[in-house]
Amino acid sequence: MGIKSFQGKRDTSQGNEESQILVSDYMTKKLVTFKAExxxxxxxxxxxxxxxSGGPVVNDKNELIGIIxxxxxxxxxSESKYYNMPSDTNNTVGKYMVTDVDTIDKDMNIFDAAFKFISSHRRRFPVVDNGxxxxxxxQKDVLKAAIKVKGNTWK
Structure with a gap:
């Protein structure tokens, strides 16, 4: 008679509880922001x-309206220097900012956010809640999360 493999009673809760690492855990909350004017x-x-290298543009209600x-x-x-023109008097953020801004959800898994960085070629994503x-x-915040996970779980 052969020996059967015995591993003991299996704990069904083991491995099922994955702690999610969320964007909100690693996002920067103290930001340098700009106004359109x-x-x-x-x-x-x-x-x-x-x-x-840039920052969000907000209105008076702290609602995101763009990125500069x-x-x-x-x-x-470069445009003003190329054409040997004096600096435009209307050189405001509102004129030059990008208004079509991709945002990221605070409850997104940090590694899903990493994939979003790769696929979009962005350096930063604003996090918006209720506007x-x-x-x-x-991207640096994602790297910080990866190092912390590696230190805690990988051997």
Whole structure:
């Protein structure tokens, strides 16, 4: 008679409880934001001061209305310099910001968010709840989450 494999009573709860790592766990909540009426010179100064590559544009109700980035500022500068024109007096954020903004849900799994970064080629996603800006998730935030998971679960 052969020996049967004995592993003991199986615990049905083991492995079923996956702790979700959510966007809200890693998003940045203290943001540098801009208003549509801000000048691009102000934006450029803030981008340099805080060492960031862009930021959300909000209205007075803290509702997301756009994104302004280094690229948007550089486009304005290069266009005016290329045509040897003086800086436009109407060089406001509202004129140069991107208004078609992809957002991300605060309850999304961080690794689903990573896939969204890969497929969209974006560097950051604003996080909006009930129309209000509540945070921002960057690619660096996803990397921080990955390192923490690796440290806790992988051997």
């Amino acid at each position: 801000d000048s691009l010179d102000t934006v450029i100064s803030q981008l340099i001061k805080y060492k960031i 980035s280094e690229t948007d500022c550089i486009k304005h500068i 209000k800006l509540i945070g921002q998730l960057s």
